[in-house]
Amino acid sequence: MIRQRYKMFVNIGHSSPKVLLCRTISIATQTTKSSNEVTLFNQRYPIDEWTNISENIISKLGRNLHVAQYHPLSHIRKRIVNYFYAEFHNRNGNPVFSVYDNISPIVTVAQNFDSLLVPKTHPSRQKSDCYYINKDTMLRAHTTAHQTELISMGLNNFLVIGDVYRKDEIDSTHYPVFHQVDAVRLCTAEEVFQNVNNSDSLKLFEHRSLETNEKQACHTLESVKVMEHELKNTLINLAKSLFGPEIKYRWVEQYFPFTHPSWELEVYYNDKWLEILGCGIMRQEILEKSGASERIGWAFGLGLERLAMYLYDIPNIKLFWSTDTGFLNQFKVDDPNTAIKYKQVSIYPQCINDISFWLPEGTPYSSNDFYDLVREVGGDRVEQIILKDVFRHPETKKLSHCYTIVYRHMERTLSKREVSNIHEKVKKVAAEKLHVTIR
Numbered sequence: 001m002i003r004q005r006y007k008m009f010v011n012i013g014h015s016s017p018k019v020l021l022c023r024t025i026s027i028a029t030q031t032t033k034s035s036n037e038v039t040l041f042n043q044r045y046p047i048d049e050w051t052n053i054s055e056n057i058i059s060k061l062g063r064n065l066h067v068a069q070y071h072p073l074s075h076i077r078k079r080i081v082n083y084f085y086a087e088f089h090n091r092n093g094n095p096v097f098s099v100y101d102n103i104s105p106i107v108t109v110a111q112n113f114d115s116l117l118v119p120k121t122h123p124s125r126q127k128s129d130c131y132y133i134n135k136d137t138m139l140r141a142h143t144t145a146h147q148t149e150l151i152s153m154g155l156n157n158f159l160v161i162g163d164v165y166r167k168d169e170i171d172s173t174h175y176p177v178f179h180q181v182d183a184v185r186l187c188t189a190e191e192v193f194q195n196v197n198n199s200d201s202l203k204l205f206e207h208r209s210l211e212t213n214e215k216q217a218c219h220t221l222e223s224v225k226v227m228e229h230e231l232k233n234t235l236i237n238l239a240k241s242l243f244g245p246e247i248k249y250r251w252v253e254q255y256f257p258f259t260h261p262s263w264e265l266e267v268y269y270n271d272k273w274l275e276i277l278g279c280g281i282m283r284q285e286i287l288e289k290s291g292a293s294e295r296i297g298w299a300f301g302l303g304l305e306r307l308a309m310y311l312y313d314i315p316n317i318k319l320f321w322s323t324d325t326g327f328l329n330q331f332k333v334d335d336p337n338t339a340i341k342y343k344q345v346s347i348y349p350q351c352i353n354d355i356s357f358w359l360p361e362g363t364p365y366s367s368n369d370f371y372d373l374v375r376e377v378g379g380d381r382v383e384q385i386i387l388k389d390v391f392r393h394p395e396t397k398k399l400s401h402c403y404t405i406v407y408r409h410m411e412r413t414l415s416k417r418e419v420s421n422i423h424e425k426v427k428k429v430a431a432e433k434l435h436v437t438i439r
């Protein structure tokens, strides 16, 4: 038996919780099981034969790209939330949807599957499809996992936004960690038929009916059609508010264990149909079990990455995980509605150097002149220049600027020597032409 033992600490950033994996791995069989555990977000979980989370996946926990400042996924999140706030409000103008964007991605298997009527034998439960912490606990495979607990709390309209984890294929539009927005809207008969005259005879439910392609057995056709209309309108208008009125789309019938009827929305992107969301009329059994049996509901779940790829022309889903400033700085805008088209950054590594100098006294100085000068000296090898720090000496009152210069070539890796030659030349020319004093 080959046995491999390792201990690993992963500390991801300042604000994110410490994720610690401490386990005994045995490639052939698991040994000393009772002492084996994994610690995630300061919580210890026993591991068992279901455990299949990897270091790579654990390193993504707590990154929370959907709320990271200026991240493209965060811009899209804000736009979706703003759309729901504007579209659904009560008599006083207050939004009716509540938003949950920081629920832990660690859920029970019961939350992720059982609560949503996913059969015990359903393929989506397989170890080859999900990341299990152990037989009872997993990383959520969809944000729908929180649906029943929120309904049980008494909520009728809500959005859940967060990271989800799946052992999926990996290509330009699939990644094992991605982000979803789920929505639920539950309505009473009065709400469903509010725009219908003489609607007293209209009901949400009927008995002694059978399930058809169009509806569940317990629902009336008229209530389902009104809900379907509102659901599809809401989603098409959301897509138009993000992508513009010209968008090419189609509805495709789909099956989900937790909705019926169900659909997927596809948009035409890069000469292909791209699926962006799944939705449907919620299974009444879920509402009954969660204490909302007098209402009918619609729900949907969409992938934030897919929307962001479409909106910003981002060619590969991997880029969202980039910590490269060449990627991130393209999205550094305060207004999430800003139109941005992503420009490909080089695949070759960045080389980052700082420069600090005292500004000249008596002669005018502007950062733009410095940017110009750096571009003149470094040419296309300069990717970005960032004013990092401004400092005034408390006694001499002299001003100093510190800039970060990011060097990178589009076609090849720059050598350290080449970069340091350019950087030295920048210093020399700046001193000569702009009369700054290098620190």
Ligand code: FA5
Pocket (backbone or CB within 6 Å): 141, 142, 143, 144, 166, 168, 169, 173, 174, 175, 176, 177, 178, 180, 182, 256, 259, 262, 275, 276, 277, 278, 279, 280, 299, 300, 301, 302, 303, 304, 305, 306, 317
């Ligand atoms: C679901 O996850 C359902 N929970 C959606 C739902 C919610 C239906 C509520 C009905 C009611 P699906 O597996 O199709 O469905 O995923 C939803 C969306 O997530 C997809 O349309 C796609 O935009 C995105 N998505 C799915 N897998 C990936 C992946 N590997 N990488 C990136 N995005 C993905």
Ligand code: MG
Pocket (backbone or CB within 6 Å): 264, 275, 277, 278
């Ligand atoms: Mg799907």
